[in-house]
């Protein structure tokens with residue numbers, strides 16, 4: 001049975017029957033398709049996003065998943081209490097993926113270095129908290145793996161440079177998980193703006209979501225670490241801290257020791273779109289100002305801004321304003337000849353003629369995640385540049401980190417502090433407080 005036939009048969013008969021196919025039949029189907037053409041992949045981090053990517057990868061039949069890895073064996077606490085994520089649920093998902101060659105051979109690890117040791121693994125998908133991205137990416141590149149690494153590419157400005165170096169030195173393919181780059185609608189808008197459809201670009205307004213979880217306030221009590229959770233490995237390079245469940249799974253993004261709040265969560269997408277429309281694949285602004293920032297009471301477990309607004313000026317004269325809101329509009333581009341905006345609630349423009357050629361979001365269209373993963377797999381095979389290579393992922397992350405530095409200073413400085421930014425050096429010019437905010441506290445042996 002060939003792959004196409006097997007897929008049709010799976011679609012027709014459904015998963016349960018396909019599951020009963022003997023393993024030997026699956027293996028021969030794989031051989032018939034040409035084993036050399038199929039990628040062998042490991043998934044590192046199988047939480048909220050890792051599990052989604054794993055599902056999309058399996059649905060689109062993009063390769064064989066030989067390993068999954070997570071420091072969490074399997075626990076709830078995601079969107080619903082019975083919504084379980086972690087390495088065992090991930091391994092089971094691969095095993096249940098009916099008719100998949102080699103599904104029975106998927107190993108589950110708690111140490112990502114065991115995945116990198118596997119010589120049969122061509123590529124890894126990294127979907128761990130931000131404070132782990134650079135270490136895993138660099139070690140994966142050194143181990144000869146191609147890499148799909150979630151956004152924001154880095155956790156700190158200096159990390160991005162090291163990631164670029166490791167990826168380019170090793171001749172690796174890296175796709176940043178900025179999947180809007182594979183969204184046909186975002187592509188249309190950003191490329192149209194880039195091509196001058198709204199005239200000279202003057203201003204971009206981007207949105208980041210409000211914090212969508214509530215964490216414990218001042219005086220919170222540590223909790224016992226669950227037996228199924230490798231908390232020390234989760235912390236990795238981050239400072240030693242008492243465990244609380246709201247520190248870790250999903251909610252790490254609201255704590256500056258592991259992430260940058262919604263500025264790097266949503267902002268890594270919307271500000272990446274801003275750069276895309278500006279025609280800026282590398283580099284960044286020349287001036288940044290925080291206009292507003294609100295925080296929870298000191299001593300709260302969540303430390304990131306709950307609401308914020310910042311402004312940047314680019315050498316081209318374009319102004320970028322990024323603000324908290326409901327991200328119905330991710331990016332609005334204003335030019336000398338009109339405006340266009342796009343986001344989770346559609347795409348509009350000052351004149352409908354500006355949207356001529358806009359792809360319809362149409363039912364049945366593949367999700368941007370699937371398209372982005374497929375682009376990665378294709379590039380691993382052809383060695384072409386993926387849509388969101390390491391330099392693009394870095395530039396968008398650096399902008400968010402620089403803005404976050406001033407956002408974090410805002411309670412002390414108040415409004416009106418405009419700081420010069422050198423995009424070539426990726427550094428603030430002449431403000432030591434701002435500079436110091438770019439260097440996170442980290443510890444051995446990962447520091």
Ligand SMILES: NC(=O)c1ccc[n+]([C@@H]2O[C@H](COP(=O)([O-])OP(=O)(O)OC[C@H]3O[C@@H](n4cnc5c(N)ncnc54)[C@H](O)[C@@H]3O)[C@@H](O)[C@H]2O)c1
Nearest residue numbers: 045046047048049070071072127128130150151234249250
């Ligand atoms: N592209 C997107 O739209 C999108 C959406 C959501 C999240 N993300 C990104 O994905 C990443 C993960 O976010 P999430 O929401 O899935 O968080 P999460 O907490 O749900 O998942 C992270 C997983 O990584 C595991 N992990 C932590 N340290 C590990 C280690 N040393 N080795 C192996 N596993 C480890 C955790 O146990 C957890 O299961 C973040 O960088 C986030 O920004 C991207």
